[in-house]
Amino acid sequence: MAIERTLSIIKPDATRRNLTGKINALIESGGLRIVAQRRIRMTHDIAGKFYGVHRERSFFGSLCEFMCSGPVVVQVLEGENAILRYREIMGATNPANAAPGTIRAQFAESIEANSVHGSDSPENAATEVSFFFGEVDIVG
Ligand code: CMP
Numbered sequence: 001m002a003i004e005r006t007l008s009i010i011k012p013d014a015t016r017r018n019l020t021g022k023i024n025a026l027i028e029s030g031g032l033r034i035v036a037q038r039r040i041r042m043t044h045d046i047a048g049k050f051y052g053v054h055r056e057r058s059f060f061g062s063l064c065e066f067m068c069s070g071p072v073v074v075q076v077l078e079g080e081n082a083i084l085r086y087r088e089i090m091g092a093t094n095p096a097n098a099a100p101g102t103i104r105a106q107f108a109e110s111i112e113a114n115s116v117h118g119s120d121s122p123e124n125a126a127t128e129v130s131f132f133f134g135e136v137d138i139v140g
Helices: 012-016 020-029 044-050 060-067 082-090 103-107 122-132
Strands: 003-010 033-040 072-080 116-118
Touching: 003 020, 003 082, 003 122, 012 020, 012 060, 012 072, 020 033, 020 072, 020 082, 020 103, 044 060, 044 122, 072 082, 082 103, 082 116, 082 122
Parallel strands: none
Antiparallel strands: 003 072, 003 116, 033 072
16 A cells, blocks of 8 residues: 555634634544645735635635635545545535544534545646645654
């Protein structure tokens, strides 16, 4: 199995409820290593660029507004099959469909305020990691 890196974002609904540590514990007990981490406040410009692929979706404006509504924690996660593994640890985008024990089943408030983001493919992981981090920021 390949060692991969994926981008994770702990979203404003989770930082507001002081859940960063609980989410990090689920990431680590799920077998992934947090190899870079920074707490930031997104601007509308950053959120719009990051979610540019969703620009035409009905929820785009609301999503960008939400992502700027409080601090987020951007992270690089590393491990075997990290991209798929993190998607398993997060659970489905809509918490109503998320498997028991997943981050979203435990913490997400709605399909928008769903506590975490994770890259969905190797191509997007590479783009998203380099959107927030340089190689010198990532310490495996
Ligand atoms: P994320 O994995 O960060 O990728 C896009 C985000 O858009 C998604 O999680 C949700 O937070 C948000 N979103 C809001 N409404 C929808 C929707 N109807 N379908 C998919 N994603 C949505």
